[in-house]
Amino acid sequence: MGCGAARARGQLGDALVTELSPARRVALDILLDLEESGAYARDGLDASPELRELSRRDAGLATRLVLGVVATYGCLDELIDTYCEKPGRMNARIREALRIAAFEIVYLGTEPRAAVSQGVELVRTRAKSAAGFANAVLRRIVADRGVYLAAEDVPAGSERNAVSAARSAGLPAWLAGEVIASLGFERARLLFDCELEPAPVAVHLNPHDATAEDALASLRVGASDVAGLPGCIAPVASSELMHTDLLKRSAVAVCDLNAQVVATAATMPGDCLEVGAGRGTKSFVMVAQATRCGMRRSAVAVELSKKKNRLNRRRLERAGLIDCVCFVTGDGCDLDRALSETDRRAGERRLFDSVLVDAPCTGTGTMRRHPEIPWRLLPEDIDRDMPGLQLALLTEAARRVRPGGQLIYATCSVLQQENAAVVDAFLDSEVGRGFALAPVSQALIFERPEFADAAAYVRSQETNRGLFQTVPALDSFDGHFCARFVRRKTV
């Protein structure tokens, strides 16, 4: 990228001096707090009293700026640093203000003169003397935006295409490369194109609350639920949903459509074990589906975090869906220890008809909902740490499946290292040799007539090995993966 200052001056004309908008001021305060606390962006937004005082429009812009800067800051810094002699010495407050303006210029499509002028005013609130410097940097970003996004500084060919895709989505180039390697360029493109757009919201109905469906009718937006999944309403307007009491009284649970599909595939009658139950979104869907189908089911929900286990219990209690669920705080890598009390009560080492491993993962299928994921991930998370933990959890859980029983392995990742590669490593292992891979679309629940549309949807997202893999896309839901195994009756 050459020196674009003169070009920028030509494009921008005279500087526009405008009063600083409250949305940008509040966004800067929140981003600086996040930088200091290391908290998640959504928690920072929820905790901000200033945000609540803004008009709805300004609060919307401030939210977009905070989430957008967090999602793309590595790319923004790459650009900003191009124009600084000593980038490492830049004051953190000036950098954060420049990131906001750069995000507007590169990704939000704010009118360039307004973005530069507001950016300069924002920098001025933190360091008056840096206003001239901010003006020069931002004007050059306006001039060089196209060159940067097209990666014209990278040799032409597949590398340029990958870098351009990464920059356009605000992702680290190495991570975009991993996504392309896992999905192929065409499917990866779907993910890149929606990366900075808001994700659609889906909910699952509590079957005990007959009024929830009517209450939700007015909250539906766009086309109705794409998978025809019983109990699922999607997409719904999330801001309006927050103004109802539906979540508070657990009349519904927010759960991505594809996560609901995975939980539905895992819903079986009999004794069930869930490892990695977390806050219990899938626990909610499984109990709800079983109730809807009149299935007799009892479940043990194992989760490492005591806090998440408590949240799961509270929601199921409020929903009236708590019957037959037992909550265990413990390590899924050592189930004999975690389940020692349930084994003692049963008088034997318990085996289960159905086991779901909802594995901790990189979350690369949900990055548009969790903007910190891409820039916090490291290559070794993907190549070593996550797959190692996932295989350990899957292998340990497999030892608790009754002969003839079902084992489901799920992630919200789009990366083959965490998905197909873990499945293959498991099937190759001593424990895994006692299992056969089976298509997700052939899970028991999908044989029911009312689940026929959902079964067709699963088939449409299945690989030729019967692995379910979805990819986030514009106006569509998140990237989820699921494999189904059946334990052989005799080994």
Ligand SMILES: C[S@@+](CC[C@H](N)C(=O)[O-])C[C@H]1O[C@@H](n2cnc3c(N)ncnc32)[C@H](O)[C@@H]1O
């Ligand atoms: C994908 S999240 C679960 C989401 C959850 N099932 C839901 O539907 O809301 C994975 C969960 O595994 C938990 N986890 C991580 N390591 C674990 C371990 N060794 N044993 C048990 N749970 C673990 C994490 O705390 C996290 O809640």
